Amino acid sequence: MELSYRDAVAHGIAQEMARDDRVVLIGEDVAGAGGVFKTTVGLLDRFGPGRVIDTPISEQAILGAAMGAAMTGLRPVAEIMFSDFFAVCWDIVANEIAKTRYMTAGQVSLPLVVKTGNGGNLRFGAQHSQSIENWAMAVPGLKVVTPSTPADVVGLMAAAVRSDDPVMFFEHKGLYAMKGEVPEGEIVDTLGTAVVRRPGGDATIVALGLMVHRALEAADQLAAKGIDAEVIDVRSLVPLDTRTILDSVARTGRLFTVEENPRLLGWGAEIASLAADEAFWDLDGPVVRITTPHVPLPSAGSLEDLVIPSADGIATTVEKVLQS
Amino acid sequence: MTQARRHVHSPRVRRAAQRHGVALDGLRGSGPNGRVTVTDVEHAATDRPSTADPHPVAVPAGGPSRPFALVTAEVDTSGLDLVADPLVARFTTVLAEAVALSGAAPRRAVPPQGASAAALAARIVVVATDSGALVPAVTLSNAIGVLSVGLPAPRVVVRRDATGTGIAVGEAATVALTYDCALLPGGVLLKALVGLVTSTE
Numbered sequence: 001m002e003l004s005y006r007d008a009v010a011h012g013i014a015q016e017m018a019r020d021d022r023v024v025l026i027g028e029d030v031a032g033a034g035g036v037f038k039t040t041v042g043l044l045d046r047f048g049p050g051r052v053i054d055t056p057i058s059e060q061a062i063l064g065a066a067m068g069a070a071m072t073g074l075r076p077v078a079e080i081m082f083s084d085f086f087a088v089c090w091d092i093v094a095n096e097i098a099k100t101r102y103m104t105a106g107q108v109s110l111p112l113v114v115k116t117g118n119g120g121n122l123r124f125g126a127q128h129s130q131s132i133e134n135w136a137m138a139v140p141g142l143k144v145v146t147p148s149t150p151a152d153v154v155g156l157m158a159a160a161v162r163s164d165d166p167v168m169f170f171e172h173k174g175l176y177a178m179k180g181e182v183p184e185g186e187i188v189d190t191l192g193t194a195v196v197r198r199p200g201g202d203a204t205i206v207a208l209g210l211m212v213h214r215a216l217e218a219a220d221q222l223a224a225k226g227i228d229a230e231v232i233d234v235r236s237l238v239p240l241d242t243r244t245i246l247d248s249v250a251r252t253g254r255l256f257t258v259e260e261n262p263r264l265l266g267w268g269a270e271i272a273s274l275a276a277d278e279a280f281w282d283l284d285g286p287v288v289r290i291t292t293p294h295v296p297l298p299s300a301g302s303l304e305d306l307v308i309p310s311a312d313g314i315a316t317t318v319e320k321v322l323q324s
Numbered sequence: 325m326t327q328a329r330r331h332v333h334s335p336r337v338r339r340a341a342q343r344h345g346v347a348l349d350g351l352r353g354s355g356p357n358g359r360v361t362v363t364d365v366e367h368a369a370t371d372r373p374s375t376a377d378p379h380p381v382a383v384p385a386g387g388p389s390r391p392f393a394l395v396t397a398e399v400d401t402s403g404l405d406l407v408a409d410p411l412v413a414r415f416t417t418v419l420a421e422a423v424a425l426s427g428a429a430p431r432r433a434v435p436p437q438g439a440s441a442a443a444l445a446a447r448i449v450v451v452a453t454d455s456g457a458l459v460p461a462v463t464l465s466n467a468i469g470v471l472s473v474g475l476p477a478p479r480v481v482v483r484r485d486a487t488g489t490g491i492a493v494g495e496a497a498t499v500a501l502t503y504d505c506a507l508l509p510g511g512v513l514l515k516a517l518v519g520l521v522t523s524t525e
Contacts, residue, residue: 253336253362284336284362323356 001184006176008150009039009115012157013077015186017047020075023161026053027062027079036081037117037176059089063114067097070112075161083118083132083170090135097166098141113160113167118146119210119260120292120308121174125299129173131260131292133208134267136168137237143191144237146170148212150180152235155189163191172209192239196248200230203254203318206245206271208234211258211309218314227322237267245271246279253284256318258309263291288321290314333360344369 003011017023025043027035031054034041044052055062059080066078080086086093093114101109120129137144143165147153153171160167197212198219207215212233219229230248234240249255255275257268272287290309298304333341333348337360341348346368353360 253334281335281339284334 001182002179003150003154003182004177004179005150005153005171006037006039007041008153008180008182009157009171010034010041010043011182012154012187013040013161014043014046015154016075016077016158016161017043017051019186020161021051022073022075023077024051024053024069024074025077025079026055026065026069028055028057028081030054030079035079037171037173039115039117039171039176040079059085060092063089063092063097066112066114067092067100067110070110070166071100071108075111077113077115077161080114080116082124082128083116084127084130086116086132086135093136093142093168094139098139101165102141109164110166111161111164113157113163113169115157115169115171117173117176118170119172119174120297120304121210123299123301123304124173126296129297129299129304131209131262133168133170133237134259134261134265136170137267137270138265141166142238143167144170145191145235146172146209146237147235148172148175148209148233150178151182151187152189152195152233154182155187156191156235158186158188159191162188167191170209174210175213178213192236192241194235194241194244195233196230196244197233198229198231200228201252202228202230203256203322204230204232204245204248204252205256205258205314205318206232206234206268207258208237208267209260211260214309214311215258215314217311218318221311221315222318225319227319229318234267234271237270240270240274242274242278245274246282249275249279250282253282254322255279255283255287256314256321257287257289257291258314259289259291260308261292262294263289264294266291285321285324288317290317337362337365340365 013023013025017025025031025040025047027040029036030040031044031049031052033054034044040052055065062078062080066076069076080089097110097112097114118133119131122129133144133146136142143160143163145156145160145167147156157169160169194206198216200219203222205215205219212231215229215231219231222229230252232245232248234245245255255271257266257271259266259268261267266289268289268291272289275283275287290313292307292309295307297307338348340346340362344365346365348360348365351360351364351368352358354364355361
């Protein structure tokens, strides 16, 4: 069946809520309104107000409640409307949720999912457009997932709900409207697995979320010029599928990362470090990171388009580097 | 003051050159701005005369996952000081150079085996030359890296005597060591090889 990315979010949550009555959904406007991005439409009607719960406008309360629910046996899915708002509840996430299992010597695990709208391309400006997955991956104890297709939304959401550790689930706001085929029946994916979206032998392009689609478009442009680029959808930053990335680099000898997060300490820096450690003798040139520059995101459409990596920019960079 | 730009080869090219025993100095590059590519190295390796291994060592089938090397040495067991030859002691780091410098035709030869370039792993063969020196040579194998050891019984051979002008009769053995380059550094490999040779006494 064909689903939009936003409908796939609700589909995935519904699949897990139907399977396990310990799964609950809490967040601002997730119930009656069906989510500000309409990613939870229909869940209140299907599962009732006891399991689909609207909260006050307090991100700290949402995550505190989710943490407590998880500690007492539920498997909550909590929504932070915009990922930018993690900044006001980072203590709960980084100091409490991420560390409880470790600090209780495994006696208390926190099987919870924090889903959030992440990324730009919608002209929401500096405080509602950020890609903050690299913030989350810097905290030991958190798993970090970013699906790029409707099918992956369902499968990875199921895997996240079934994980006994907290999972940060970054939905890309710029992908909510995209549609894609989703297999019928129960879908359960595997955390920590990347997918080769397009095979190629001349260069490895590693991308995440919306950037996967731009990398694929860039690969088509490059193919017209005789450059056969492989595009890898990382999907999961923590755990990271290093094998798929390193195997690809071993074949192509060239590695590019395409990151929407600001350049400094973006997730691609970790990939570049990985390549330096484990793929140095496979490299036929420097690892090149294509990123949003280290600037707050502008709200003006023309400026936002200028700073977030584009397909044209990716293709130009790859071609230029390969010919240098 | 101006300084000539150092000619830089990528890590991938340098590794390919080491695997194939190709000297990069003087190699003409076909890449952008004259850069030497892996394909250039492979072509250079293919253009060289091949050698044939009379004692092939079977290796398990499977895809290559990391650098792999096979070392075989036909050694005169009555002259163990041969393994102290400086060419051998340094062979993991100066392999290509050693092959180029040896100039002597190996007594044993190993032909390259057909496989795609991506599937090829290095096969390093140490051969005993008529002069008595152990000289590294390189060919190719599409095998995965697995540690294995082969040690046939010593046999009687005729070789040149110590003066290099006469003929002497002694015992020799062929030893083979198949190893994973990532797990077994060159120094360890050399010790293992020496140990094998010593055990033939």
